Amino acid sequence: MSLNTGDTAFVLICTAMVMLMTPGVGLFYGGMVRNKNVISMIAMSFIAFAIVTIQWVIAGYSLAFGSDISGFIGSLEHFGLNNIGLEGDSIPDLLFMAFQLVFAGVTLAILTSGVAERIKLSSFIVLGLLWTTFVYDPLAHWAWGGGWASQLGALDFAGGTVVHISSGFGALALAMVIGKRTGFGKFSFEAENISLTLIGGALLWFGWFAFNAGSALGANGLAVNAFVVTNISAASGAITWMLASWAKGKPSSLGMISGAIAGLVAITPACGYVGPLSAIFIGAFAGVLCYKMLLFRVKKGLDESLDAWAIHGMGGLWGALATGIFASSAIGGVDGLIYGNTYQFLVQTLDAGIAISYAFLVTYILAQIVDKTMGLRVTETEEYVGLDISQHGESMKA
Amino acid sequence: MSLNTGDTAFVLICTAMVMLMTPGVGLFYGGMVRNKNVISMIAMSFIAFAIVTIQWVIAGYSLAFGSDISGFIGSLEHFGLNNIGLEGDSIPDLLFMAFQLVFAGVTLAILTSGVAERIKLSSFIVLGLLWTTFVYDPLAHWAWGGGWASQLGALDFAGGTVVHISSGFGALALAMVIGKRTGFGKFSFEAENISLTLIGGALLWFGWFAFNAGSALGANGLAVNAFVVTNISAASGAITWMLASWAKGKPSSLGMISGAIAGLVAITPACGYVGPLSAIFIGAFAGVLCYKMLLFRVKKGLDESLDAWAIHGMGGLWGALATGIFASSAIGGVDGLIYGNTYQFLVQTLDAGIAISYAFLVTYILAQIVDKTMGLRVTETEEYVGLDISQHGESMKA
Amino acid sequence: MSLNTGDTAFVLICTAMVMLMTPGVGLFYGGMVRNKNVISMIAMSFIAFAIVTIQWVIAGYSLAFGSDISGFIGSLEHFGLNNIGLEGDSIPDLLFMAFQLVFAGVTLAILTSGVAERIKLSSFIVLGLLWTTFVYDPLAHWAWGGGWASQLGALDFAGGTVVHISSGFGALALAMVIGKRTGFGKFSFEAENISLTLIGGALLWFGWFAFNAGSALGANGLAVNAFVVTNISAASGAITWMLASWAKGKPSSLGMISGAIAGLVAITPACGYVGPLSAIFIGAFAGVLCYKMLLFRVKKGLDESLDAWAIHGMGGLWGALATGIFASSAIGGVDGLIYGNTYQFLVQTLDAGIAISYAFLVTYILAQIVDKTMGLRVTETEEYVGLDISQHGESMKA
Amino acid sequence: MKKINAIIRPEMLNDVKAALAEKGYFAMTVYEVKGRGSQKGICLQYRGKKIEVDMIPKVEIDMVVKDADVRPIIDIIRKSARTGKFGDGRIFVSPVELVAAIRTDDEISEEQ
Amino acid sequence: MKKINAIIRPEMLNDVKAALAEKGYFAMTVYEVKGRGSQKGICLQYRGKKIEVDMIPKVEIDMVVKDADVRPIIDIIRKSARTGKFGDGRIFVSPVELVAAIRTDDEISEEQ
Amino acid sequence: MKKINAIIRPEMLNDVKAALAEKGYFAMTVYEVKGRGSQKGICLQYRGKKIEVDMIPKVEIDMVVKDADVRPIIDIIRKSARTGKFGDGRIFVSPVELVAAIRTDDEISEEQ
Numbered sequence A, B, C: 001m002s003l004n005t006g007d008t009a010f011v012l013i014c015t016a017m018v019m020l021m022t023p024g025v026g027l028f029y030g031g032m033v034r035n036k037n038v039i040s041m042i043a044m045s046f047i048a049f050a051i052v053t054i055q056w057v058i059a060g061y062s063l064a065f066g067s068d069i070s071g072f073i074g075s076l077e078h079f080g081l082n083n084i085g086l087e088g089d090s091i092p093d094l095l096f097m098a099f100q101l102v103f104a105g106v107t108l109a110i111l112t113s114g115v116a117e118r119i120k121l122s123s124f125i126v127l128g129l130l131w132t133t134f135v136y137d138p139l140a141h142w143a144w145g146g147g148w149a150s151q152l153g154a155l156d157f158a159g160g161t162v163v164h165i166s167s168g169f170g171a172l173a174l175a176m177v178i179g180k181r182t183g184f185g186k187f188s189f190e191a192e193n194i195s196l197t198l199i200g201g202a203l204l205w206f207g208w209f210a211f212n213a214g215s216a217l218g219a220n221g222l223a224v225n226a227f228v229v230t231n232i233s234a235a236s237g238a239i240t241w242m243l244a245s246w247a248k249g250k251p252s253s254l255g256m257i258s259g260a261i262a263g264l265v266a267i268t269p270a271c272g273y274v275g276p277l278s279a280i281f282i283g284a285f286a287g288v289l290c291y292k293m294l295l296f297r298v299k300k301g302l303d304e305s306l307d308a309w310a311i312h313g314m315g316g317l318w319g320a321l322a323t324g325i326f327a328s329s330a331i332g333g334v335d336g337l338i339y340g341n342t343y344q345f346l347v348q349t350l351d352a353g354i355a356i357s358y359a360f361l362v363t364y365i366l367a368q369i370v371d372k373t374m375g376l377r378v379t380e381t382e383e384y385v386g387l388d389i390s391q392h393g394e395s396m397k398a
Numbered sequence D, E, F: 001m002k003k004i005n006a007i008i009r010p011e012m013l014n015d016v017k018a019a020l021a022e023k024g025y026f027a028m029t030v031y032e033v034k035g036r037g038s039q040k041g042i043c044l045q046y047r048g049k050k051i052e053v054d055m056i057p058k059v060e061i062d063m064v065v066k067d068a069d070v071r072p073i074i075d076i077i078r079k080s081a082r083t084g085k086f087g088d089g090r091i092f093v094s095p096v097e098l099v100a101a102i103r104t105d106d107e108i109s110e111e112q
């Protein structure tokens, strides 16, 4: 099949839009930290994107999408983009590579949540390179590169498991290794720049259309379905989180936008398999679930600081299961539990379970290695003065 | 006709871009209010989008685009997106639904102008649902869903009447029901975060390309014409508002960006019917007109707080008339007044007149109903402490 | 050849994305100036875009793309977009016009770097109109409109010479004519809103995909190549500037994002001619080079205030040469120095050299003319109170 | 010399500045602050519970003036900043021992 | 009347406010500031060289109170803002000669 | 103890901080403020009319120091912040009665 200009145009633009999600994550998180760490938070997302770009071009793409080795990882046949050219099936192979690259980039950016306000920049860079290589690349291979999960028939349309479970549970592991922020539980850590968070949230919602619909790899009906359910789930999550938190106090804008992200996360694996009405439910449930998980996390005294675990991790888990529940063969060719396909639900559960364990464990080990060798965390003094000054030599104003 | 990937790609991306206009409106307005209401202003635009998403999917789309009932409203045949599928004429029907959805969302966001800094969040949600159902949906039906206006031949390419007249005059009615902000006329209300407004303005200008060109529903010559005249009119409006205000004082950046929005509003109904040179004039006149209307509004002591009426309402009216004046059959198949087609001009006038009356009246009634039942407005204390704290329990910094 | 919807969709969206780069430049620079000049900085980019829009539609496009006069300039045959219609070769002619328009707009916005915090708004408008007419339009004609450079075979895929050399060396000339900011060398001028700069940087990176890939004028393999190498070079530049500055002190986020811009600038002329591995090198070298040039500029006591010269000028020069070095006929049909084509390298050198001289000289003369007639610079008092108040009558907060 | 420290509504800043300027009182320094007043904070009714709210944006004006100017300035501020509702603000006066210019070597010290 | 001027960690503001409110001390004005303490700044080890860092975000609380309230307030602030680490902050007390409301004509002057 | 209150150009903050640090004066609190000076505001010529501008961004440095340090600090600030042009700023000195640490129970009171 030759190149199709419509499909190529669509995936090109989608790739750019997903790229914009990475600074979107930075702004989203940047608004939630104390003023002395805003720059650090935003800069880390750019840096994550830059280092993943180079890693992906050199080895990552091949590890994820090279020919399968034992269901676990891709071969290095495409090292340095060897043999990835401008031909392809409807869209150029090189474009597929780029579209996958921006996914890898944003995933690492989400991971910064767990180490906010206390990670050493140099260690983040080293850890980031290790993490994308040993956690992200295998998971991408399993789901999309011909690995065991895809062989089993596990469904993950746009990366609920690959992107969100991996970064959510990875962030949790990281948070446990790096330890709480000084004063956590004693100080109050309040979002100091909510307008930045809302700008970031807007870019995320915008980019997510490309993230999910673009995963159809063409401007077709499947993309349209993914687009529509993505929006519905986001709206639905925003509303239910808002209502759930309203029942306990005031409905914060942070809750509303977090609910939207929860809805976006949950629909991500499902968006090519479920229809609009299922999407209302998936998003609605995600909004409440992730809100409860956040409360649970706080109650447990865990400093997974900006809730990647509650939102991306648990939202991704819910999305993986929901795909197994609500999938309709009319949309993506596969039925889920409600259409009697128990097998699919079990595969989804298995896939999510293994991804959770793998992401958590390997992240934990990598974090320990970095911690033991170069130290993950800044000194207490550096933390006190803030990462903007101590890691970047910069500060907001005055 | 089967699906066309180029058209589908185009409308998909345009839909995402128009979605970004909604937080764009929030930022645009958020920069203009006092610091204690910034979060409220931005959050309301997200909330508007979320609730309209659900309303549209359930009933709104069908009310607007279901088969015509007496020229006034659509039937409920598409309730819950019933029968809206992935097939279609060049683009999937479901995509058309989504493209129309984002229009409905941004329209409600514009409406928040009239109640800025004093509306109760819960009442806004209820009012918003009523408004989009009883004002937006019928107007969309009249113009685009086969209602009386389209039967008469009224032209509204991308929503000058449906979106801008409705929200502009709606905001005016709302402002009259809810009353002035405490201290209006005595205090000075100055824009406190102009950089937010400029960011919002940038997103609006960007998204408007999709708003207008996307309304061609395909990547064709008509879309290109719409795109080009949109940009010209925006530039032209920015320049004339700037110059007009320069004649009286300093040329503020708020004036410049407001002029751009005025130009964008005015070209909206016309962009599929007029050429570049007409666009220069349409934008230029819009810039001056809306500036004068703003001055008039201030002089009258009306607290239509962020000038949706002056810019969207009056700009939309001018656009509707201008379409009737400058339409050229070489572009959109219909001639206007300057090509001797008086009929078109009269139809435009009639259409705009009825839309203005309907939007103003029904908004007024809905606002009264909400006010009488649950109260539209926060208490004076809540207004004093600001909506960020009183409605959301949040605040910017410290 | 008839219109292609995929190509048309692609170039339409790219045009919108490049438009977004203009406020992106404003935010990028706005974050780097003192608080009293933020609004001025952002507003100038909008104003630049608005006036170039009108100039381009009336005369600019024709000067650049009208039929060639002596290799130097285009004829006025397309005055007022005369004969630029909705037909075309794969994409409508009018769309090509619009795509070129947004390039002209962003170029003038970059030029504001050299006069930051001290130019008179009225003079900027006059100078901007002159500059786009007498500097940008001829350079665009030389490279893309059939002028001498294209006749010689000089390569400039997306505007390294036309956009970046012209604005970078233009900014240098402007800075020399307008003189240093009061207190330069004595005061410290620190970036006061780094988060704005990072938002601007994100929009620039995003838009640059459209800038470079869109220059293929179709959704094809060439566009994909341009897209991919653009991203690689940006990442590479971000990393090397960060590392280079890390060797001397702390790695600032401003350095990181400046390195990304340097990488983006350098790949601009080359992106249709070189592959991914060359892009790693081109970006990497750009990061270091532009950083050194910035240090050199500071050492020389030149107040080219926000480093358009170091980044766009010198980055553009490096890009022009790099195109002559690394071009591979497998990608863009032309070989460079490393494939034995010395001629190409010499042509690139010549082209860049002439462009530098022309841009610098003509900018210098135009600036002198404006300075002598209406005065380029605000009074010292106006500079002291800041351009926000003195030129726009506005200020950020309180 | 005395320092007058007036905490007012942000919305009244322009009026107060103008009123002061009219009488020749120009020099001042302005701070963006947040504050809560003495009436035990402000209570919002929220679903049964009362929530005490604090930290409302205010503007503080500092003016260092001659002793004789204190009274007229207080009067001007009161007149121009008063709305009669809670939150109008407060004025504090405290002693200043020395005022020194930076541009010149001018100094004024103690009681004036 | 005295003005109490407490510079604390931003993270402790909520606790301090709550502790003060509990004892009936509501009125205050809050500033976002940056500061460096007396221990010659804070040194970051940076590649061999020591870099002195200053200007860390702090919050300043100003309270104008009766003389008799100074001591209890200082104690409350100390208790609620202390972490025992560098950067806890500092309290200054200075004289205020006159307190005037804006909403009303109430005034309190001198020693109270 | 005295409080020195220096309002300077934002652009001179780094120099002033460095000059003070060199002589061992570290502790300070910094505010971003806006201000207008005593020369009846600054006039911009605008199309015939004169417009008086006020509220130019400034930085305020507060230092609470021993009485004996007041004079040397004023001199340092003057030297490092002076450009000789309007807008260089102003220094105020006022009394402080008590300085209390928060981290420890240290206190210094009255005349020192």
Ligand SMILES: Nc1ncnc2c1ncn2[C@@H]1O[C@H](COP(=O)(O)OP(=O)(O)O)[C@@H](O)[C@H]1O
Pocket (backbone or CB within 6 Å): D007, D034, D035, D036, D037, D038, D039, D056, D058, D085, D086, D087, D088, D089, D090, E027, E028, E029, E030, E062, E063, E064, E065, E101, E102, E103
């Ligand atoms: N005792 C005080 N100490 C410090 N600041 C105060 C004090 N009393 C009032 N303020 C400041 O003045 C502002 C307005 O005071 P408020 O009591 O609300 O005025 P009103 O009495 O007119 O309602 C408060 O927000 C606070 O910033």
Ligand SMILES: Nc1ncnc2c1ncn2[C@@H]1O[C@H](COP(=O)(O)OP(=O)(O)O)[C@@H](O)[C@H]1O
Pocket (backbone or CB within 6 Å): E007, E034, E035, E036, E037, E038, E039, E056, E058, E085, E086, E087, E088, E089, E090, F027, F028, F029, F030, F062, F063, F064, F065, F101, F102, F103
């Ligand atoms: N002498 C002083 N003058 C003005 N501000 C001071 C002074 N000493 C301390 N501060 C302020 O108090 C803050 C905290 O002081 P610091 O010395 O860090 O506390 P600690 O002694 O507990 O470490 C500083 O950041 C500064 O803003």
Ligand SMILES: Nc1ncnc2c1ncn2[C@@H]1O[C@H](COP(=O)(O)OP(=O)(O)O)[C@@H](O)[C@H]1O
Pocket (backbone or CB within 6 Å): D027, D028, D029, D030, D062, D063, D064, D065, D101, D102, D103, F007, F034, F035, F036, F037, F038, F039, F056, F058, F085, F086, F087, F088, F089, F090
């Ligand atoms: N009497 C005063 N009271 C309060 N602040 C003052 C006073 N005089 C000057 N300032 C502050 O000092 C700043 C600089 O003063 P200015 O008069 O401009 O200095 P210069 O006399 O060198 O021009 C002003 O912007 C204002 O913030």
